[in-house]
Amino acid sequence: MSVLDIDGHRIGVLFPAEDIAARVNAIARDIAARQPVNLVVVPILKGSFVFAADLIRAMHHAGLSPEVDFMILSSYRKSTKSSGQVTVLRDIETDVRGRDVLLIDDILESGRTLAFAKDLISARGSRTTLTAVLLDKPGHLAANIVADFQGFVCPDKFVVGYGMDMAHQFRELPFVGHVIPEQPASAKTRAEQET
Ligand code: IMP
Ligand code: MG
Numbered sequence: 001m002s003v004l005d006i007d008g009h010r011i012g013v014l015f016p017a018e019d020i021a022a023r024v025n026a027i028a029r030d031i032a033a034r035q036p037v038n039l040v041v042v043p044i045l046k047g048s049f050v051f052a053a054d055l056i057r058a059m060h061h062a063g064l065s066p067e068v069d070f071m072i073l074s075s076y077r078k079s080t081k082s083s084g085q086v087t088v089l090r091d092i093e094t095d096v097r098g099r100d101v102l103l104i105d106d107i108l109e110s111g112r113t114l115a116f117a118k119d120l121i122s123a124r125g126s127r128t129t130l131t132a133v134l135l136d137k138p139g140h141l142a143a144n145i146v147a148d149f150q151g152f153v154c155p156d157k158f159v160v161g162y163g164m165d166m167a168h169q170f171r172e173l174p175f176v177g178h179v180i181p182e183q184p185a186s187a188k189t190r191a192e193q194e195t
Contacts, residue, residue, distance in 0.1 A: 003180065007169070011160070015152055015176040020134070020162060021054070023151040027132060028058035030149055036100040037127065039066040042092055044073050044117055047106035050163030050171070051134045051151075055104060066102070069094040075113045084142075086116040097125040106164050107154065108133045108147050115143035135159065135176070152176075 002013045041059075043052035052068075059066060072090035101121050105114050114131055121129045133147040135154035154176075160166045161173030170179075 004177070006173070009169075010180040011170070011173070011177040012180055013175050013177045014155065014157075014159060015162075017162075017174045020151065020176065023134075024051070024054045025058045025061070027149045027151065028055060028062040028064070031059060031102065031130070031132070032062035032064050034130070036064070036066075036102065036130070038099045039064060039102060040092075040094050040096055040099055041066040041068045041102045041104060042071050042094075042117075042121070043068070043104045044071050044113065045090070046072065046171075047164045048104045048134070051106055052104045055132065067094065071117060073113055073117060075116075084110070084112060086113055088120075095124075096121055098127050101126045101129045103129065103131045105131070105133050106162075107135045107137055107159070108145070108150070109137045109140050111141050111143035111145040114147070115145040118145065134162065 004011050004013065041052070041056055043049060056066060056068060069092040070090065071088070071092050073086055074089050075086045103114065103117050103121065108114055114133070118129050118131060130148045131145070132149040134151040136147060136150045136152070137154040137156060139156055157178040158166065159176050159178050160170035161176045163171055164176070165171045166179055
């Protein structure tokens with residue numbers, strides 16, 4: 001795994017840009033194969049904005065012409081652990097009644113964010129509510145949800161890049177990486193000797 005030094009942090013590359021692009025194209029083709037009707041794509045911001053931007057363009061190449069509207073949900077409170085509480089910071093303006101909706105999120109971890117959004121959209125009378133996530137981080141599921149489309153299974157690490165942040169940093173990275181925690185000086189010496 002390649003490790004980059006960015007802004008004083010060591011970031012290990014988990015999913016390089018080329019691998020992400022290939023998965024995004026494959027997901028777009030899978031979505032098109034479901035032949036959605038009158039499709040509205042709803043990226044759940046902020047973390048999904050890069051994934052969504054690439055996915056809707058890949059969807060165009062797969063023959064789809066979706067509308068796009070945005071929802072900002074908050075379930076994270078500064079720390080790297082979910083608070084469990086989901087709040088709508090910005091709602092969509094689109095009437096979804098009778099329409100196929102595709103929710104896009106960056107990561108499915110506890111599933112609370114996506115389950116909340118899916119319930120909300122379904123309760124408003126969408127015909128179907130599909131979900132696409134870039135990463136599925138298993139082992140923490142606390143809601144009854146499985147993404148219809150997913151990019152990669154994510155190791156149990158806090159990841160950044162490709163839209164995802166750690167305390168507002170690293171959204172701009174073109175790959176998905178994880179921040180390697182600082183090791184205490186003694187452990188560092190041992191680790192360095194091993195390599
Ligand atoms: P869930 O509600 O627990 O499924 O959390 C999903 C949301 O938590 C995602 O949309 C992300 O914004 C955020 N999240 C979960 N894990 C990570 C991570 O490793 N890095 C950055 N954000 C994360
Ligand atoms: Mg998010």
